[in-house]
Amino acid sequence: MPEIRLQNVTKIFGRKVEAVKDLSFIIEDGEYVSLIxxxxxxxxxxLRLLAGTILxxxxxxxxxxxxxxxxxxxxxxxxxxxxxxAIFPHLTVKENAxxxxxxxxRKNSEIDSxxxxxxxxxxxxDKADLYPxxxxxxxxxxxxxxxxIASEAKILLLDEPLGALDQKIRExxxxxxxxxxxxxxLTAIHVTHDQAEALTISDKVAVMxxxxxxxxxxxxxxxxxxxxxxxxxxxxxSDFLESVVLNDKENFAEVRVGQSTIKVRNMGIARxxxxxxxxxxxxxxxxxxxxxxETENFLPGVVVKDxxxxxxxxxxxxxxxxxxxxxxxxxKHPIRYKENEKVKLVIDPSSTRCFEYPKEGVSSALEM
Amino acid sequence: MVKVELDNITKYYGKRxxxxxxxLTIEEGEYLAVLGSTGSGKTTTMYLVAGLxxxxxxxxxxxxxxxxxxxxxxxxxxxxxxxxNLFPRMNVESNVLFGPIVKALDLTDSKQIAREMFSLLNxxxxxxxxxxxxxxxxxxxxxxxxxxxxxxxLLVMDDPLRALDAKIREILQVELRNLVKDLSLTCIHAxxxxxxxxxxxxxxxxxxxxxxxxxxxPEEVYNNPVSIYVANFxxxTTELAGTILxxxxxxFLIIKDIKIEIETDLKSGTxxxxxxxxxxxxxxxxxxxxxxxxxxxxxxxxxxxxxxxxFYDIDLIAFNQAxxxxxxxxxxxxxxxxxxxxxxxxxGDFRIFPIEEDEKNEKEI
Numbered sequence: 001m002p003e004i005r006l007q008n009v010t011k012i013f014g015r016k017v018e019a020v021k022d023l024s025f026i027i028e029d030g031e032y033v034s035l036i037x038x039x040x041x042x043x044x045x046x047l048r049l050l051a052g053t054i055l056x057x058x059x060x061x062x063x064x065x066x067x068x069x070x071x072x073x074x075x076x077x078x079x080x081x082x083x084x085x086a087i088f089p090h091l092t093v094k095e096n097a098x099x100x101x102x103x104x105x106r107k108n109s110e111i112d113s114x115x116x117x118x119x120x121x122x123x124x125x126d127k128a129d130l131y132p133x134x135x136x137x138x139x140x141x142x143x144x145x146x147x148x149i150a151s152e153a154k155i156l157l158l159d160e161p162l163g164a165l166d167q168k169i170r171e172x173x174x175x176x177x178x179x180x181x182x183x184x185x186l187t188a189i190h191v192t193h194d195q196a197e198a199l200t201i202s203d204k205v206a207v208m209x210x211x212x213x214x215x216x217x218x219x220x221x222x223x224x225x226x227x228x229x230x231x232x233x234x235x236x237x238s239d240f241l242e243s244v245v246l247n248d249k250e251n252f253a254e255v256r257v258g259q260s261t262i263k264v265r266n267m268g269i270a271r272x273x274x275x276x277x278x279x280x281x282x283x284x285x286x287x288x289x290x291x292x293x294e295t296e297n298f299l300p301g302v303v304v305k306d307x308x309x310x311x312x313x314x315x316x317x318x319x320x321x322x323x324x325x326x327x328x329x330x331x332k333h334p335i336r337y338k339e340n341e342k343v344k345l346v347i348d349p350s351s352t353r354c355f356e357y358p359k360e361g362v363s364s365a366l367e368m
Numbered sequence: 369m370v371k372v373e374l375d376n377i378t379k380y381y382g383k384r385x386x387x388x389x390x391x392l393t394i395e396e397g398e399y400l401a402v403l404g405s406t407g408s409g410k411t412t413t414m415y416l417v418a419g420l421x422x423x424x425x426x427x428x429x430x431x432x433x434x435x436x437x438x439x440x441x442x443x444x445x446x447x448x449x450x451x452x453n454l455f456p457r458m459n460v461e462s463n464v465l466f467g468p469i470v471k472a473l474d475l476t477d478s479k480q481i482a483r484e485m486f487s488l489l490n491x492x493x494x495x496x497x498x499x500x501x502x503x504x505x506x507x508x509x510x511x512x513x514x515x516x517x518x519x520x521x522l523l524v525m526d527d528p529l530r531a532l533d534a535k536i537r538e539i540l541q542v543e544l545r546n547l548v549k550d551l552s553l554t555c556i557h558a559x560x561x562x563x564x565x566x567x568x569x570x571x572x573x574x575x576x577x578x579x580x581x582x583x584x585x586p587e588e589v590y591n592n593p594v595s596i597y598v599a600n601f602x603x604x605t606t607e608l609a610g611t612i613l614x615x616x617x618x619x620f621l622i623i624k625d626i627k628i629e630i631e632t633d634l635k636s637g638t639x640x641x642x643x644x645x646x647x648x649x650x651x652x653x654x655x656x657x658x659x660x661x662x663x664x665x666x667x668x669x670x671x672x673x674x675x676x677x678x679f680y681d682i683d684l685i686a687f688n689q690a691x692x693x694x695x696x697x698x699x700x701x702x703x704x705x706x707x708x709x710x711x712x713x714x715x716g717d718f719r720i721f722p723i724e725e726d727e728k729n730e731k732e733i
Contacts, residue, residue: 039532199675200676223675237678309566310590311603314567351698368505
């Protein structure tokens with residue numbers, strides 16, 4: 001199983017379109033990594049650079065410490081699966097799977113055993129002699145995967161492979177795909193626009209924006225301990241409180257937000273510096289202003305709207321500094337908040353993240 | 369603002385049914401979401417309102433005036449489609465001013481309105497860019513500005529956010545609703561995404577196979593789905609099949625030796641399905657039992673969990689079967705696989721459908 005390493009990879013299209021910039025990261029043997037980010041963030045370009053369909057303008061790519069800069073697509077030993085199923089419609093499932101080993105000049109007996117194994121692995125052996133047009137969409141994708149496995153590729157590149165499937169089937173296929181990759185010992189890189197898919201299927205997720213890698217980490221790292229403001233913004237939903245650090249204690253820092261002082265996680269920002277406190281919308285707790293509560297760690301505000309969405313409720317609250325933040329609460333939360341009602345927005349310091357104030361301003365830092 | 373009525377509208381494409389017997393009223397200034405899967409008749413309905421198609425039967429009324437035979441350009445409607453349909457060789461400003469120019473409106477006024485729209489939609493500074501030079505989210509904002517700038521009082525949007533990334537979609541949902549309300553437009557917005565429909569709309573019309581199967585506020589539709597199909601479309605559910613038992617002031621669903629308190633008027637002995645939406649299946653640690661106030665609390669076992677951003681998706685075993693649950697990530701829930709937890713529901717959480725009449729219902733609706 002190969003380890004994949006990108007070292008300062010930059011790709012410029014034409015004269016000036018920088019699709020990826022100074023990208024460096026390592027994907028370990030047998031790891032399942034997803035790339036997510038807004039459209040145009042460079043995720044597909046990264047995949048194409050790994051495949052070798054385009055070459056880096058600067059930097060190097062290594063598979064197992066060997067540079068692949070001069071290796072053609074064919075010699076990189078990779079398999080590719082796209083959203084739109086690139087399989088031969090005039091060949092049966094079995095013949096599709098046999099295509100790879102055949103063009104590589106394997107003996108017939110070897111081809112048979114490779115193909116049999118591949119069809120078993122993707123659970124499509126019972127449809128081996130059918131032609132693609134008579135198959136369902138998931139079976140087309142299984143055929144494409146069988147072809148990759150029969151060709152003995154060790155790296156699997158997936159570009160929105162589940163994009164054309166319905167939601168229910170998609171969820172089943174995610175589990176199937178992950179199990180397949182793990183059973184076959186592949187290293188997989190999966191591009192998707194569906195965050196939930198990335199978080200479910202992968203060992204690690206790489207968040208990209210504007211051609212750069214923003215953060216590479218496990219699902220729970222990205223959700224609970226994002227290390228920068230863009231990840232907090234892009235993965236799930238957060239609100240950002242502009243503040244100034246007043247005091248830093250061992251376990252928490254005190255910051256001023258508008259007229260209020262609250263405790264937040266201490267992430268090493270010096271006293272007197274401007275900071276941005278990121279709070280996930282699920283982590284705010286909302287109480288009526290007159291309620292007696294145990295903590296003093298809250299921001300006062302007035303309700304703009306309490307919206308019922310079935311799945312949950314979203315309460316929009318305007319803070320004293322006029323910023324509007326949103327709280328997600330259970331659909332059956334016992335209290336319905338009225339417009340203009342005064343509330344306390346309670347913040348648990350350990351659930352917050354506190355980042356240095358970005359030089360370019362918060363909205364520019366979050367620009368996609 | 370305009371009030372829109374579809375009076376018994378039917379549209380056939382040759383022999384293929386687009387929509388049949390649609391009766392629908394959108395009040396002045398109301399935001400209606402048309403919700404349904406692919407092929408349910410959403411787009412046909414949008415086109416009929418906009419005047420891009422004429423109905424095989426029935427009438428379209430704007431403010432009680434019959435506009436069935438009025439061409440699209442005379443209906444004062446702004447459209448936004450899934451594909452942005454911008455003119456690729458015109459810059460953003462020319463795209464937006466195309467309507468006012470064609471309609472020979474006062475250009476100084478229109479430019480002023482366009483500027484306001486740009487700032488409202490957060491695309492100021494992009495006026496001179498070509499569509500290819502801006503992002504998908506910005507293109508859709510331009511399309512929106514173009515739809516509104518020529519004094520449209522009705523906005524018709526056919527899955528306008530479909531092609532956008534989830535993050536931008538979520539931001540635009542809020543912007544869209546605010547914009548429509550600020551400008552007091554009447555609005556129809558087709559989508560296949562339940563959360564989107566609930567987020568933007570005052571009312572939802574749920575479509576299936578060319579007909580409206582349910583109509584109401586988001587809360588009415590969510591709380592009282594008329595069929596198993598609608599309940600499943602609105603979100604993830606688990607089906608429990610059993611028999612109804614009526615006792616004094618209490619109703620139950622009996623599954624073998626298990627008794628679940630529910631709300632229903634069905635008679636004792638009726639075979640029924642109870643659907644429990646995943647987000648209403650609440651999970652607590654065993655030690656919290658004393659504090660809880662639910663109609664049904666039973667022990668369950670967690671079989672798997674995953675965190676998908678805002679929710680934990682939890683599979684558990686309760687009532688001898690697999691149940692799906694969702695909990696917001698801010699809640700402290702025990703999540704170890706194999707651990708015992710409390711599974712809590714209220715009687716009103718279950719959507720009850722009698723089994724025999726089910727098939728008939730589906731046809732009737």
